[in-house]
Amino acid sequence: MSTPAPPLLQASGLRKRYRLRSAGAVRQITAVDDVSIQLVPGQTLAIVGESGCGKSTLAKLVTQLETADAGELVFDGRPISIRSRSERLRFSRDVQMVFQDPYGSLTPHFRVGSLVAEPLSVHRLASATAVRKRVAEILSSVGLGPEIAGRFPHELSGGQRQRVSIARAIATRPRLIVCDEPVSALDVSVRSQIVNLLLDLQRDLGLSYLFISHDLALVDHIADTVCVMYLGRIVEQAPAAVFFAAPRHPYSRALMSSSPVPDPRRRNNAPAVQGEVEAGAISTGCRFRNRCPLAVDRCAQSDPPLDPVAPGHLVACHRAEELGTRALWTAQLG
Amino acid sequence: MISDASAVLTASPVLDVRDLTIAFRHRAGPVQVVRGVDLSVGHGEIVGLVGESGSGKSIFARAILGTLPRQAEVLEGKIAFSGSDLRRVPPSEVRQLRGDRMALVPQEPMTSLNPALRIGRQLTEVLEVHRPEIGSAARTARAIEMLDLVGVNLPGERLAQYPHQLSGGLRQRVAIAMALICGRVELLIADEPTTALDVTIQAQILDLFVRLQEQQRMSVLLITHDLGVIAQTAQRVAVMYAGELVEVAGVNELFAMPHHPYTRGLLDSLPRGGNAARKSHLPSIEGTVPSPAAPRQGCAFADRCAFRVDICGRRAPMLEATTSGRSVRCHRWQELADRFACRDAVT
Numbered sequence: 236m237s238t239p240a241p242p243l244l245q246a247s248g249l250r251k252r253y254r255l256r257s258a259g260a261v262r263q264i265t266a267v268d269d270v271s272i273q274l275v276p277g278q279t280l281a282i283v284g285e286s287g288c289g290k291s292t293l294a295k296l297v298t299q300l301e302t303a304d305a306g307e308l309v310f311d312g313r314p315i316s317i318r319s320r321s322e323r324l325r326f327s328r329d330v331q332m333v334f335q336d337p338y339g340s341l342t343p344h345f346r347v348g349s350l351v352a353e354p355l356s357v358h359r360l361a362s363a364t365a366v367r368k369r370v371a372e373i374l375s376s377v378g379l380g381p382e383i384a385g386r387f388p389h390e391l392s393g394g395q396r397q398r399v400s401i402a403r404a405i406a407t408r409p410r411l412i413v414c415d416e417p418v419s420a421l422d423v424s425v426r427s428q429i430v431n432l433l434l435d436l437q438r439d440l441g442l443s444y445l446f447i448s449h450d451l452a453l454v455d456h457i458a459d460t461v462c463v464m465y466l467g468r469i470v471e472q473a474p475a476a477v478f479f480a481a482p483r484h485p486y487s488r489a490l491m492s493s494s495p496v497p498d499p500r501r502r503n504n505a506p507a508v509q510g511e512v513e514a515g516a517i518s519t520g521c522r523f524r525n526r527c528p529l530a531v532d533r534c535a536q537s538d539p540p541l542d543p544v545a546p547g548h549l550v551a552c553h554r555a556e557e558l559g560t561r562a563l564w565t566a567q568l569g
Numbered sequence: 570m571i572s573d574a575s576a577v578l579t580a581s582p583v584l585d586v587r588d589l590t591i592a593f594r595h596r597a598g599p600v601q602v603v604r605g606v607d608l609s610v611g612h613g614e615i616v617g618l619v620g621e622s623g624s625g626k627s628i629f630a631r632a633i634l635g636t637l638p639r640q641a642e643v644l645e646g647k648i649a650f651s652g653s654d655l656r657r658v659p660p661s662e663v664r665q666l667r668g669d670r671m672a673l674v675p676q677e678p679m680t681s682l683n684p685a686l687r688i689g690r691q692l693t694e695v696l697e698v699h700r701p702e703i704g705s706a707a708r709t710a711r712a713i714e715m716l717d718l719v720g721v722n723l724p725g726e727r728l729a730q731y732p733h734q735l736s737g738g739l740r741q742r743v744a745i746a747m748a749l750i751c752g753r754v755e756l757l758i759a760d761e762p763t764t765a766l767d768v769t770i771q772a773q774i775l776d777l778f779v780r781l782q783e784q785q786r787m788s789v790l791l792i793t794h795d796l797g798v799i800a801q802t803a804q805r806v807a808v809m810y811a812g813e814l815v816e817v818a819g820v821n822e823l824f825a826m827p828h829h830p831y832t833r834g835l836l837d838s839l840p841r842g843g844n845a846a847r848k849s850h851l852p853s854i855e856g857t858v859p860s861p862a863a864p865r866q867g868c869a870f871a872d873r874c875a876f877r878v879d880i881c882g883r884r885a886p887m888l889e890a891t892t893s894g895r896s897v898r899c900h901r902w903q904e905l906a907d908r909f910a911c912r913d914a915v916t
């Protein structure tokens with residue numbers, strides 16, 4: 236392995252709590268709990284996990300849409316916290332976001348041309364005379380013709396709308412785009428078009444992606460590094476090739492064997508895990524232990540730390556070492 | 570206690586839909602959203618109906634259940650359920666069938682659950698309507714038995730809970746229990762039953778469908794846009810595109826050797842993972858699904874099809890039976906079937 240490039244973004248020990256009011260009682264949910272990630276220039280870090288695991292909260296912390304209760308964010312070598320106003324503006328230009336729902340993320344009564352021009356004028360990236368040309372260029376780089384500029388979002392298909400969101404995101408020439416389930420609302424036949432577009436833009440513009448998805452097959456296709464989250468914590472982190480060849484954490488294994496493979500010859504015989512995610516159900520020990528088929532006494536006593544099992548491969552499980560040998564898996568899980 | 574599945578072994582399918590055409594009334598005239606669909610579901614069979622958003626899957630299901638929206642109308646065709654033509658049966662009788670001999674599991678369980686009623690009440694109410702001969706104590710026992718059957722833990726305690734106190738996965742299990750509680754369901758129509766659920770829960774619910782089908786000889790029409798869900802669950806698959814079935818085949822045959830260019834395009838576009846392919850372009854189908862209101866001439870897939878020839882734009886292909894008991898709607902299927910067979914479908 237060559238020496239890794241200095242990270243574009245480094246988040247350390249991020250934590251975010253929300254207060255929930257339900258049935259009169261106020262509960263605290265730790266949506267993101269001591270999460271550290273690194274984004275390498277030109278690479279994709281994928282975050283996978285089920286609803287409520289904290290994926291989207293993490294995205295909002297990284298883009299500064301929300302402020303973390305604890306932890307530090309360093310972008311391009313400088314902590315976000317000590318940045319000047321102009322540097323903050325620069326950050327908001329360097330880091331963009333694409334959401335799942337292209338319907339909700341575009342203001343309905345603006346035409347596509349104005350929607351794409353808006354970030355250009357906010358960041359003073361094009362003179363009034365040059366805007367139109369620049370908008371056409373940007374639209375063309377996401378595969379849309381200049382005539383689209385005159386349309387309203389509701390006059391576009393789902394795929395076209397997602398292209399417009401991507402156009403807005405790349406308009407500022409960002410270095411990082413946080414993509415929160417960018418293709419899951421799209422039709423199957425349109426999904427691969429958008430995936431290809433994201434891959435092309437990454438290659439051509441050297442973009443980094445923080446890619447949030449529940450679709451493991453897609454993540455396997457586009458990610459360089461994979462992080463698995465469970466109830467606010469990263470439970471496994473590894474290079475994509477390593478992760479998909481041999482996931483180590485029992486929850487990662489469960490996710491992988493629950494993903495419906497589009498091949499009838501490879502049917503799952505039985506669901507990999509029983510039970511459901513229950514926020515706040517477990518206050519001591521490993522938070523996966525109520526569903527983990529491999530849980531032992533130790534798992535109830537202390538929360539397993541996220542420790543390396545190999546260079547670049549981190550696992551938060553008391554039995555991570557044993558699980559490196561395949562025998563235990565086959566004995567217990569078949 | 571009610572004996573399960575009154576399913577009698579017959580050669581005829583539970584559901585047999587022929588040439589079904591459904592239109593919405595619009596100011597500019599009727600818009601056909603389901604066009605000449607032929608589909609049957611055999612006893613104890615899980616048939617997957619796959620198609621993209623707006624292709625007409627839900628409207629097709631609602632026509633069978635007799636719950637079409639007011640603006641929609643069946644223009645043509647026959648819906649035979651256990652031998653009787655539902656289009657000739659009075660609406661009151663169709664209503665009686667629903668929840669009794671055929672039932673719906675919706676995408677969002679809250680659409681079939683009443684938020685203001687305790688789980689126990691909702692379940693026993695179905696029995697009151699459809700099985701009035703069952704006494705109240707037996708109804709409660711039956712409710713607990715059903716919750717247990719669909720994998721709800723602590724079934725006795727759930728009876729007193731309200732839907733909002735349950736997770737999405739549990740709510741979907743309750744909705745399934747409610748669909749099955751009469752004990753006479755011959756056909757379960759599940760419309761995107763796992764789309765709103767997480768993958769580990771989805772795997773549990775799909776496993777439940779397969780168990781019900783195997784143990785109770787339940788027939789299931791499983792509607793989804795997810796080819797993975799189909800591959801894991803269905804025995805036969807119907808592929809819908811822009812209101813028409815373009816291909817019907819056994820699940821193994823369809824995935825190993827799609828005959829229709831659309832089916833093949835869909836399968837090819839799925840990311841398969843693996844280091845060699847990582848970050849490479851995925852094969853994709855260019856363009857988008859045509860609007861149902863757009864005038865149609867020739868093959869509905871023609872403007873996106875890499876194999877189109879002159880005739881495709883002029884004459885609409887029919888759904889043709891192939892020699893191997895499948896059907897496909899494409900002028901060129903024979904010639905293309907040989908070509909598609911050469912590809913390594915699933916690695």
Ligand SMILES: Nc1ncnc2c1ncn2[C@@H]1O[C@H](COP(=O)(O)OP(=O)(O)OP(=O)(O)O)[C@@H](O)[C@H]1O
Nearest residue numbers: 593602621622623624625626627628629638640861
């Ligand atoms: N109430 C309605 N009024 C008018 N048109 C409707 C109505 N409901 C559905 N349609 C139209 O009927 C067609 C078929 O819709 P349907 O809901 O059956 O699609 P679907 O295959 O179930 O899609 P999805 O995967 O999004 O659930 C679409 O063009 C849709 O826009």
Ligand code: SF4
Nearest residue numbers: 521524527534552553
């Ligand atoms: S620590 Fe224990 S309960 Fe947690 S994942 Fe590992 S084996 Fe399972």
Ligand code: SF4
Nearest residue numbers: 868871874881899900
């Ligand atoms: S009929 Fe023609 S256009 Fe339609 S799917 Fe077949 S080859 Fe393609």
Ligand SMILES: [Mg+2]
Nearest residue numbers: 626627628760
């Ligand atoms: Mg639908």
